[in-house]
Amino acid sequence: MILLRLISWQYIRKHRLRTLFTIAAVVLGAGTFVGMHSAGVAVLSAFNDTVDHIAGKAQLQITAGDSGFPEEVLGRIQSVPEVATAVPLIEAVVQSTKKGEGNLLVLGVDMTGDRSIRDYDLDSGEDDIVDDPLVFLAQPDSLIVSADFAQRNRLSVDSKLPMDTMEGEKQFTVRGIMRSAGLGSVFGGNLGIMDLYAAQKVFGRGRRFDRVEVRLAPGLSIDQGRAALRQALGSGFQVDTPATRGHQFESLMQVYSVSVNIFSLFALFTGLFIIYNAFNIAVTQRRTEIGILRALGATRRQILALFLGEGVILGLVGSALGILFGMFLARATSGYVSDVMQALYGMGARAQDVTLSRGFMVAAVILGTATSVIGAILPARNASRVDPVKALQRGQYQVLSAGENRNRRIVAAIFALSAIACAALGRSHGLFYVSYLSFIIAALLLVPALSLWMSRMLRPVLRKVRPVEGVLAADSLIQAPRRTSATVAALMLSLGLIVSIGGISRSSYNSIAQWIDTAFNPDLFVSASQNLVEHSFRFPDSMTRALSSLDGVADVGRMRGNKISVKGASVVLYALDIEKVAAHTRERSIVAGDFDRMNRLTAEGKGAIISENYELLQHAAMGDILPIPSPSGFVNLPVVGIVRDYTNQSGTIFIDYSVYQRYWEDPTVDIFEVYAKPGTPLEDLKTRIQAQFPEQHRMFVYLNREVKNRVLSNSNQFLGLTYIQIFIAVLVAVLGVANNLSISITDRRREFGILRAIGALGLQIRGSIWCEALTIAFLGVALGMAFGALDLFYELGLVRNDYAGLTLDYQFPFGMALTVIPVILVAAWLASIASSESAARSSLREALEYE
Amino acid sequence: MNRWSVTCALAILFTGLWPTQVQGEDARQIVTEALNRARSKSEHYEGTLEVMNPKQKVSTKRWIYDRLGAYGDSKAVLRFEAPAEVKDVALLMINHPDRASDQWMWIPAEERDRRIALQDRSTRFFGTDFSFEDLEERDVDQYSYTLVGEDNLDGVACWKIESRPRKGKSSQYTSSFWWIRKDNYVITRLDNYDKEKLVRRINYKDIKLIGGIWTALTAEVAETQRNSRTLLKLDKVEYNLAMKDTAFSREALRR
DSSP states (O other), rough: OOHIIOOOHHHHHHEEEEEHHHHHHHHHHHHHHHHHHHHHHHHHHHHHHHHHHHHTEEEEEESSSSSHHHHHHHHHHHHTTTTTEEEEEEEEEEEOSSTTTTEEEEEEOTTTTTTTTTTTTTTTTTOBBBHHHHHHHHHHTTEEEEEHHHHTTTTOEEEEEEETTTTTEEEEEEEEEEEEGGGGGGGGGGGGEEEHHHOOOOOOOSSEEEEEEEEETTOHHHHHHHHHHHHHHHHHHHHEOOOHHHHHHHHHHHHHHHHHHHHHHHHHHHHHHHHHHHHHHHHHHHHHHHHHHTTTTTTHHHHHHHHHHHHHHHHHHHHHHHHHHHHHHHHHHEEEEEEEHHHHHSSOOOOOOOOOOOOHHHHHHHHHHHHHHHHHHHHHHHHTTTTTTHSSSSTTTOOOTHHHHHHHHHHHHHHHHHHHHHHHHOOOHHHHHHHHHHHHHHHHHHHHHHHHHHHHHHHHHHHHHHHHHHHHHHHHHHHHHHHHHHHHHHHHHHHHHHHHHHHHHHHHHHHHHHHHHHHSSEEEEESSSSSSSSSOOOOOTTTHHHHHTTTTTEEEEEEEEEEEEEEEEEEEEEOOOHHHHHHHHHSSSSESSSSHHHHHHHHHTSEEEEEEHHHHHTTTTTTTTEEEEETTEEEEEEEEEOOOOOOOOSSEEEEHHHHHHHHHHHHHEEEEEEEEOOTTTTHHHHHHHHOTTTOOOSSSEHHHEHHHHHHHHHHHHHHHHHHHHHHEEEEEEEEHHHHHHHHHHHHHHHHHHHHTTTTOOOHHHHHHHHHHHHHHHHHHHHHHHHHHHHHHHHHHHHHHIIIIIOOOOOOOOOHHHHHHHHHHHHHHHHHEEEEEEHHHHHOHHHHHHHO | OOEEOOOOOHHHTSSOOOOOOOOOOOHHHHHHHHHHHHHHHHEEEEEEEEEEEETTOOEEEEEEEEEEEEEESSSSEEEEEEGGGGGOOOOOOOOOOOOOOEEEEETTTTTTOOOOOOTTTTSTTTSSBBBBHSOOEEGGGGGGEEEEEEEEEETTTEEEEEEEOOTTTTSOOOOEEEEEETTTTEEEEEEEEEETEEEEEEEEEEEEEEETTEEEEEEEEETTTTEEEEEEEEEEEESOOOOOOOGSSSSHHOO
């Protein structure tokens, strides 16, 4: 402790900027981990809160996929002796037309019986949330909103609130306001409650309910109730606890969590190299001081402890600041994460409040401190090996790590071979991860050798460009390979991550674009949902004939999506007019099965086609029997074909629309696929379709290219999350360069002094530092691109094997690479300005004094 | 079969009882006699409902009420006339002697009838101080009665009788106290308790003899814990009119 106070504290005070950079490296690593995870947890927690509050006292929920079930089922449920209360529900997310309010979660409930399940006003202790319940029921435009929402939008009882409905934008009347606690707090307070039967009409449900919520008779266990209901209803219904919905959402959030983990790991690795660099140079600079300490009797262990202690302190400070940064990051990104989940899966919840869990804070402190300590270990070990005699002799330099490079290269080669061998051996998950890890270790171990080699290669080029400054810069890099390689490694990791993220984005974009062209290719889409993925609004099947009879329409296919659970996995079932789809998708990518046979059998109701990701994630194979739950019982269909499809992340099953009609008795359609006759002007047809159905106000007619743009923008929106990560990666890179140069000029103060003494101009010194910064950036960029190119291969493997079962074609992101290169070079130059100014203004006297 | 049903608290004092002296009766006999005297084959009235909520805001509704059949096996239609927002909303109640009533509501704006999900019978009846349970016709056998004493209410001598639901009968109330006038067997007050707590008090006033039946033309309900009050005034009361059974169906609600 005394050493820390007397020695370390003085050093930290003297080198505030460098200390700041070192701490910043920990802050970014720990902060990213805490922030991104907390944002995810906040969204998940908000979703679970929403589920809990909506479920209220319900112990079980009965569903039959997204299609819901006929009203008559309610009577069957209520007649089960084990059921004390059963209330129906309709749930829809609608676009609020209030500026800046986003989506509104609307629950359609039967107010006459619903209070036995849900509390509408927990805090007030009274149940007058509606002025007149009879008027509320009698007027289908009645709406209850939360107090928060009302306050934000200056609404009071009898105010009008416009909302999107199946009949277009419609004015609703606020007839009740509930407290913002409890149920009123769900969905960030953006909650509306309306009468069940009015909701049926507004959301095009016909005479169906989305689900029924059940309270069991006193004394019964959940399992007893579930068993009784399953027996009474048959196999086509899902009887689950409300928490099950939370679990489904959690599994969708898994992709986010894994990508956050990978990024956090990269951020911490990058920070590790920055810290290593800072400590390494500190040891070099302080060798005289260490020699004195050793001469005065300090043991090697004490010196080791001194540097590790510094590592712990910097780690703790960095972690603490990282938690604050993480808090800021979580607040900034949670809304975005929620919007992405809503857009992609139609499930989401607005996180009202983001709090950091104690677990994350502890993890951040452990990770931050561990990173700092690991970064300090090698320099600390070297410090403990300082020979006091050599350290106190002027002009003597002790080489502490001779021969290390050769060993490192050998180990790197072993890991590289391991990576290649494991990658070549097969598709086993274990081997894949061993290969990935081996590749990263090999790449990191090779950085010093490659940096040195490339610096030597660049020396003649630099001499040609700037004879004095270029040579000085190249020599500086060559003479301090360890300092250079640590910064280059940090840059390489950051840029590698940017490249692989960009690569996934480009690969997804191209693969999805190709899929839309070959498999999702009608000329026009007529959808009841603006974003094409929500099933809150539906068309009646009767529209099919009217659409088909329009001039210029060659064919109309129906699409009805339905979230279902097959063998415990939540997947999407798509009912299509398979024959029509087959006629237009001959070019689509087939994974297994014969195109004609699979479509014929599916159209005849003798089989189902599954997506490739269903096959991979659910371990299904050709010929497997799929027990598909329907309100009429299980529909058992064999897998007759596997196709590449990007409709759903968890997997998709395709059946014929006629089969769906037979078993689900749900005569509704989400999307009509309209194929035009050759030569028909599509814009004109779009206008005529809109004019043909004036009563269908909520109808979105999209041209193929518009849908393509929309789907691709959804894909980009998810990847947009990673742009936040890219920003942080660039920041880490800049930090690395700035830190490196700060160390470099301190290290070379004597050199600069001598140069000034022999007549070098400040401009030349400045130019030399700039050259050094640009060369480091160049080395980082070159190695980062190479690292990213290989990392992309592994990332695509992760997407296929673990994320979504999606096979994406390898596409190197040249566009992003070309954008990032100048950004990094400019950032490096900017990062060098302070250091170059400091070096250029250094006087000979100061330099000699320092020495 | 000694099965007399008890009308709901609301309905009880819409009808009156003949002032016949009953000698040496016990509590059960008094209640039975009171209900017996209030029986009619059918009933019609126009009602005005004033609800004063805890914020002292008053809302007024008018309805027309028709009932066909005896207690425990009757059918009733209640059709709202005013205000404009609820005009033509109608409620069909089919009472059964052995189970809870079935109720449907016709909402003109939705052009459909809907079954009232009457699972929690303590729910208040559309914002009034009556609960759905108060509207049910109850089997007299499902309650036990005790004559707790005699009392003067507004200067009139009354029997004070306590009723408690028998085992197996579910009710939001643990006990009720009835004040039945000695002179004409009309119920003038009904206090409903949850354990020791008074939940609802119903006072019946303005008692007139109509068609041979003593009828309370005003019923005032107060929900003590909410500080709210509901006043029901009956007008154009008629008994034993000829009514068609078909007028009490889901189809008839749509008229």
